[in-house]
Amino acid sequence: MRSGAAMARRSRAWSTVFGVTYAFLRLIDLWLRAAWQLGGLGITARLSVRGRRTGQQRSVLVGLLRVDGTWYVGHPNGSAAWTRNLEAAGAAELRQWRGSPIHVRARRLQDGPERDAVIHATAHQQPFPGNLLYRASQRHILAVGTYFRLTPE
Numbered sequence: 001m002r003s004g005a006a007m008a009r010r011s012r013a014w015s016t017v018f019g020v021t022y023a024f025l026r027l028i029d030l031w032l033r034a035a036w037q038l039g040g041l042g043i044t045a046r047l048s049v050r051g052r053r054t055g056q057q058r059s060v061l062v063g064l065l066r067v068d069g070t071w072y073v074g075h076p077n078g079s080a081a082w083t084r085n086l087e088a089a090g091a092a093e094l095r096q097w098r099g100s101p102i103h104v105r106a107r108r109l110q111d112g113p114e115r116d117a118v119i120h121a122t123a124h125q126q127p128f129p130g131n132l133l134y135r136a137s138q139r140h141i142l143a144v145g146t147y148f149r150l151t152p153e
Contacts, residue, residue, distance in 0.1 A: 008142030015140070018077035021133070029061075036061060040097030042127035047073060048095070052088035064096065065118055065125055071104070072118045074147030076134065083146045094150060104150040118147050 025032065036044055045064040048057050060082040065072040071094070075083050086092055086106050095101045109115040119141050123134040134141065 008139045010143045011137070011140040014137045015077060015144075017133070017137070022077070022080075032061060036097060043125055044097070045073075046095045047082070047086070047092050048101075049082065049085045049092040050089045052085050057093075058082065058085060063122070063126055063130075064094070065121055067117050067121045071150040071152075072109075072121075072147055073106075073150060074109075074118065074122070074145055076119075076122070076137065076141040076145045078144040079146050083148070086148055091153070092150075103153040105153055106148040106150055109147045109149060114149070115145075115147055116142065119145055 032041065035041055036046070041061070043063045043065065044061050046059050047062045048059040050056070051058050058081075062073045062082075065074070073086075087108050089106070091103065091105050093101045094104050109118065119138065122141070123131055123138060125131075126134050
């Protein structure tokens with residue numbers, strides 16, 4: 001049986017949409033972090049990972065996905081600075097809103113049923129309006145998305 005990634009294809013249009021969306025999110029990053037600190041933001045958690053070049057801790061707000069009791073994080077538009085750092089470090093610190101930091105091991109998912117299931121779950125677990133964006137762009141995300149399984153240490 002072929003995985004979803006084998007049947008998917010990269011889309012220039014979706015690459016542009018995600019590029020613009022994430023550029024906007026970077027612009028309002030301080031506001032998002034403040035809102036997360038005050039009351040949480042849906043499935044959002046803070047992931048802190050050591051930079052692959054500087055060695056300094058970097059943090060990013062990510063959607064923490066849950067599939068069959070396992071945690072996952074990822075980027076729908078392929079590799080990003082934080083995904084490259086996470087892959088290089090192989091570990092991070094995860095903090096859910098009002099929770100204590102949890103040290104996790106990270107393993108990048110290869111094309112296959114586990115990755116496909118995580119990508120499909122993203123479209124249902126993301127809050128509105130992100131869920132609509134993820135549903136509409138499933139083929140693109142299956143082709144290029146970078147996702148990791150997180151295992152608490």
